[in-house]
Amino acid sequence: MxxxxxGGAGYVGSHVVKELLETEHQVITVDNLTKxxxxxxxxxxxxxxxxxxxxxxxxxxxxxxxxxxxxxxxDSLVGESVTxxxxxxxxxxxxxxxxxxxxxxxxxxxLVFSSTAAVYGEPKSVxxxxxxxxxxxxxxxxxxxxxxxxxxxxxxxxxxxxISLRYFNAAGADNSGQIGEDHDPETHLIPLVLQTxxxxxxxxxxxxxxxxxxxxxCIRDYIHITDLARAHILAVEKLARRAESSIYNxxxxxxxxxxxxxxxARKVTAHDIPAAPAERRPGDPPVxxxxxxxxxxxxxxxxxxxxxxxIIATAWQWHKNNPTGYxx
Numbered sequence: 001m002x003x004x005x006x007g008g009a010g011y012v013g014s015h016v017v018k019e020l021l022e023t024e025h026q027v028i029t030v031d032n033l034t035k036x037x038x039x040x041x042x043x044x045x046x047x048x049x050x051x052x053x054x055x056x057x058x059x060x061x062x063x064x065x066x067x068x069x070x071x072x073x074x075d076s077l078v079g080e081s082v083t084x085x086x087x088x089x090x091x092x093x094x095x096x097x098x099x100x101x102x103x104x105x106x107x108x109x110x111l112v113f114s115s116t117a118a119v120y121g122e123p124k125s126v127x128x129x130x131x132x133x134x135x136x137x138x139x140x141x142x143x144x145x146x147x148x149x150x151x152x153x154x155x156x157x158x159x160x161x162x163i164s165l166r167y168f169n170a171a172g173a174d175n176s177g178q179i180g181e182d183h184d185p186e187t188h189l190i191p192l193v194l195q196t197x198x199x200x201x202x203x204x205x206x207x208x209x210x211x212x213x214x215x216x217x218c219i220r221d222y223i224h225i226t227d228l229a230r231a232h233i234l235a236v237e238k239l240a241r242r243a244e245s246s247i248y249n250x251x252x253x254x255x256x257x258x259x260x261x262x263x264x265a266r267k268v269t270a271h272d273i274p275a276a277p278a279e280r281r282p283g284d285p286p287v288x289x290x291x292x293x294x295x296x297x298x299x300x301x302x303x304x305x306x307x308x309x310x311i312i313a314t315a316w317q318w319h320k321n322n323p324t325g326y327x328x
Contacts, residue, residue, distance in 0.1 A: 001025050001026065001067045001068055001236070001237075001240060002025075002026045002028065002064055002065050002066050002067050002068075003020055003025050003026065003027055003028070003066070003067065003068050003069070003070060003236060004027075004028045004029075004030060004060070004061075004064070004066045004068075004069045004070070005017055005020070005027060005028070005029050005030070005069075005070045005072065006030050006031070006051060006069065006070070006071045006072055006073035006099065007030075007031055007036065007071075007072035007073030007074065007114070008027070008029030008030065008031055008036070008041055008046075008072065009029065009031035009033060009036025009037055009038055009040050009041050009046075010031065010035060010036040010037075010040075010072060010073075011170070011180075011181045011182070011183065011225070012072055012114065012167075012170060012225065012228065012229070013029070013031065013036065013040075013072045013073075014036075014037070014040035014041060014042070014179045015174055015179060015225045015226060015228070015229040016070060016072065016229045016232045016233075017029055017041055017042065017043070017044065018042050018043075018174060018178075018179065018229070019226070019229040019230055019232070019233050020044075020070075020232075020233060021042065021043045021044060023233055025233075026044065027043065027044030027045070028044060028045045028046075028047070028060065028064050028066065029041050029044055029045065029046045029047070030047050030049045030051070030057075030060060030073070031046075031047075031048065031049075031073065032048060032049060032050040032051075032073075033048055035183070035184075037182060037325075037326040039326055040179050040182075040326065042178060042179065045064070047060055050095070051073055051091075051095035051096065051098055051099050052090075052091075052094070052095045052098060053098075054098050054101070054102065057098060057099065057102045058102055058105070061102050061103075061105070061106040061108070062106070066106065066108050067108065067110065067240070068108065068110035068111065068112070068236050068239060068240065069099070069103060069108060069110070069111045069112070070111075070112045070114075070232055070236060071096065071099060071111055071112065071113050071114060072114040073091075073095070074091065074092045074096075074114065074143075074144075075087060075088050075091045075092060075140070076116075076140060077140070077185075077187060078118065078138050078140050078141075078283070079187075081138050081139040081140035081143070082138055082139060085139035088139045088140055088143045089139065089143055092140075092143035092144065092147060093143055093146055093147060093150070096147050096150070097150070100150070100151075100154060100160070103160065104154075104158055104160065109158070109159060109160045109161060109243070110160075110161055110162075110236065110239040110240065110243065111151070111160065111161070111162045111163075111239075112162070112163050112164075112165065112232055112235045112236050112239070113147065113148070113151060113162055113163070113164045113165065114165060114167065115144045115145075115147075115148060115164045115165060115166045115167070115247075116140070116141060116144045116166055116167055117166055117167060117168045117221075117249070117251070117288055117290065118136055118137075118138065118140055118141030118144065119134045119136050119141050119144055119145040119148070119166060120132060120133070120134055120135070120136070120141075120166075120288075121133075121134070121135040121136045121137040121141065121285075122135070122137065122283075122285050123285060123287070123288065126287050126288075126289050127251075127253060127289045127290055127291035128249065128288070128289065128290055128291060129249070129291045129293075129294075130166070130247050130248065130249055130291075130294055137283045138283060148164050148247070151164065151245070152245070155245050159243075161239055161243040161244065161245050162239075162245050163235040163236075163238065163239060163245065163246050163247070163248065164246075164247045164248070165228075165231060165232065165235060165248055165250050166247065166248065166249050166250060166290075167223070167228060167250050167251075168220070168221040168222070168223055168249070168250060168251035168252075168288060168289075168290045169188070169189075169220045169221060169222045169223065169251075169288075170222075170223055170224075170225050170228050171188070171190045171222045171223070171224065171225065171311050171312075171315060172190075172224040172225045172226070172305065172310075172311040172312070172314040172315045173225060173314045173315050173317065173318035174225070174226055174314070174318075175226070175314060177317050177318060177321055179318075180315065180318030180319070180322060181225075181315065181318065182322070182325030182326050184325075189220070189258065189261055190222070190261060190265070190311070190312060190315055191315065191319070192204060193261060193262055193265045193273060193312075194265060194269065194312075194315060194316055194319045195319070196273050196274065196275075197265060197266075197269040197271040197273050197316075198271075198319060198320075198323060200323075202274065203274035203275060203276050204262065204273060204274065204275040204276070205275075205276060205277075205278040206258050206259070206262075206275055206276065206277050206278060207258075207278050207279065207280055207281045207284065208277075208278075208279070208280035208281070208284060209277045210280075211280075211286040212286060213257055213286055213287060214257065215257050215259045215260070216259075217257045217258035217259050218257065218258055218284055218285070218286055218287070218288075219255040219256065219257045219286065219287045219288070219289070220255060220256065220258075220288050220289075221251035221252055221253070221254065221255050221288060221289045221290050222252060222256060222261075222308060222311055223250055223251050223252050223303065224303065224304070224305035224306070224310070224311050224314070226304070226305060227301075227303040227304055227305055227306075228250055230301070230304075231248070231250050231295065231299070231301050234295075234299040234300065234301055235248070235299065238298075238299055246294075246298070248292070248294055248295035248298075248299070249290040249291060249292050249294070249295065250290065250292060250295065251289065251290025251291075251292050252290070252292070252303055252306050253289065253290060253291065253292050253293075254289065254306070255287060255288070255289040256308050260308070261308065261312070262275055264308050264309055264312055265312050265316075267309070268309060268312045268313050268316050269316055
């Protein structure tokens with residue numbers, strides 16, 4: 001299939017592009033490179049383009065016989081979304097609507113959407129199911145949930161079929177070592193831990209040590225980035241076989257605390273990783289763990305890298321080989 005990937009130069013996007021290329025799909029990547037890295041895109045056609053540029057999008061669609069879209073482009077920092085909600089609603093909703101309009105203009109009616117566990121807010125039960133209440137607590141989560149609702153409306157009105165993948169905590173790096181996680185600023189726990197192991201940070205801050213969990217720190221569900229990328233290929237191929245819209249959680253179904261992540265990283269890296277307690281961050285739920293039963297049953301998805309040590313080891317390989325990220 002000819003598949004357009006928005007945000008394909010980012011952490012998730014570059015891994016999705018790589019998996020698409022390896023499964024012999026034709027890939028057209030669109031990224032404005034404000035956060036992505038051109039060198040992370042390992043093949044296919046590439047266009048530096050912002051989704052807010054309606055006319056440029058039209059040109060790209062006119063030049064290619066696009067059959068489906070994997071939509072990953074978005075702003076995704078929870079804290080920033082609270083202080084700058086206008087940016088999140090503009091980029092994650094208004095620019096997303098541009099994409100949908102161009103898709104309809106060119107009769108492209110299959111889309112895989114990068115959503116988030118943040119749509120659930122403070123979960124009422126664990127593990128979280130797709131049918132659980134969606135009550136996001138920040139503009140980032142709301143922007144993703146609103147776009148899911150837009151997709152449902154476009155399905156009813158225009159027969160545009162979609163699969164929304166609600167990610168939990170993506171982590172790790174491709175086994176080849178060619179691509180990995182490089183954000184600025186970095187907010188994800190595992191790369192922060194590994195940067196501390198490298199000496200790039202003096203110590204790690206543990207935000208909250210008095211939660212009602214097994215060791216007092218937050219518990220999160222970590223999914224290896226390659227497993228996450230493969231789910232996108234299964235999703236787009238499902239839409240190609242039979243057009244039916246769906247929503248799926250993407251997680252391992254297990255959870256690890258902040259302290260367990262740090263201890264595992266110490267084992268993997270053989271480095272001391274200084275860590276100190278800090279105040280809780282507002283809105284951090286004690287436990288976030290996914291039920292991924294639906295995607296396993298309906299798409300046959302099965303994580304291949306589901307132990308924390310392997311996830312961290314692949315991330316460590318990337319960080320060692322690229323100590324300052326892609327600028328290395």
